[in-house]
Amino acid sequence: MGRRRSLESIDTLVIHCSATPNGRWTTPEDIDRWHAARGFRRDMSISPHDSPGLLHIGYHYVLLTTGAVTMGRPEIESGAHVTGHNDHTIGLCMIGTDAFSPAQWETLCRHVTQQQQRRPGIRVCGHRDLSPDRDGDGRVEAHEWLKICPGFSVADWLAGGMTPLPGHIFAAGGST
Numbered sequence: 001m002g003r004r005r006s007l008e009s010i011d012t013l014v015i016h017c018s019a020t021p022n023g024r025w026t027t028p029e030d031i032d033r034w035h036a037a038r039g040f041r042r043d044m045s046i047s048p049h050d051s052p053g054l055l056h057i058g059y060h061y062v063l064l065t066t067g068a069v070t071m072g073r074p075e076i077e078s079g080a081h082v083t084g085h086n087d088h089t090i091g092l093c094m095i096g097t098d099a100f101s102p103a104q105w106e107t108l109c110r111h112v113t114q115q116q117q118r119r120p121g122i123r124v125c126g127h128r129d130l131s132p133d134r135d136g137d138g139r140v141e142a143h144e145w146l147k148i149c150p151g152f153s154v155a156d157w158l159a160g161g162m163t164p165l166p167g168h169i170f171a172a173g174g175s176t
């Protein structure tokens, strides 16, 4: 169950994908049902008026295929999205797997920029970057990814100035 936390404890933004077919309409309510099935539960006493219809969702934000971003858990409540790191992170889920609409890329840029302005120095990474470093060499390598989430390299996206990553842009008929 989610726990109340101080907003000052947040130092990392973790980007996820919903692992649904690229471009397919999927809603926070869908994710709420999946997370209910996994046993996730919010503590609705923390902030009862935030997303009152989503009692289970583990993410703080969901980025829809239209580019709209909707709220899941309030930031004041710890999420349920990355084992071992829920207390100090915010979880954002992009609908899709490895190709996202231009509007989604645009919103991701705006959302991350806003977080960086609110929280100077915040780390921005992908879920897969927080997989355990099993061989202990100090780097999380491809063979150590627990799951390929999200379906692109957040580090490459940041290094490219937050422009849409080639090969990961969804267009009707396929990715480009």
Ligand SMILES: [Zn+2]
Residues within 6 Å of the ligand: 015, 016, 017, 081, 127, 128, 149, 150
């Ligand atoms: Zn994930």
